[in-house]
Amino acid sequence: MATAEAKRIARRYPEEVATERNLDLIDELLTEDYVEHGPFGRESHGRAEDRAGMDEILTAFPDFEATVEDVIAEGDMVAMRVTLRGTHEGEFMGIEPTGRSFEVQNMLFTRIEDGKIAERWVQPDTLGMFQQLGVVESPTA
Structure with missing residues (x-):
């Protein structure tokens, strides 16, 4: 597979699934045995678990968006x-809504197999997000 095609496939998840909320695209984009390695050692296996995780994020942050900066x-x-x-408007990981907004960087590695996403390693700046939401204190200088 050409690198341009691999890039196109990989960026469809943040752009079309997460930002445009096209969760039906998950079945087309992900392999049946898809694995996501997330923060805190969390893993999801398969399309159904991935969709449930995305539903959780979009419920907690209804205006959620993911902008691809570099590929x-x-x-x-x-x-x-x-x-x-x-903007935190619904419960997330047991944390009640704060009404506060966040903007953080996410490092993401995607493995493509037979034209589909087989595996992703997702490492957002979760501490930065929690600090911006006010659920953990920012260190003082």
């Missing part, structure tokens, strides 16, 4: 730097 690909791997934004 680099080599072979079947695509690396992206993505800016995440949203």
Whole structure:
């Protein structure tokens, strides 16, 4: 597969699934045995678990968006730097809504297999997000 095609496939998830909320695209984009390696050692397996995770994010942050800033690909791997934004209006990871907004960077590695996303490693700046939402204190200088 050409690197341009791998990049196109990988960026469809943040742009079309997350930002445009096209969750039906998950079935088309992900392999049946898809695995996502997320923060805090969390993993999701398969399309149904991935969709449930995306539903949780979009319920907690109804204005959630993911903007792809940089994309680099080599072979079947695509690396992206993505800016995440949203306003905390629903429960998230047991945290009641704060009404506050966040904007953080997310490092994302995607492995493409037979034209579909087989595996992703997602590493957002979760501490930065929690600080901006006011659920953990920012360090003072």
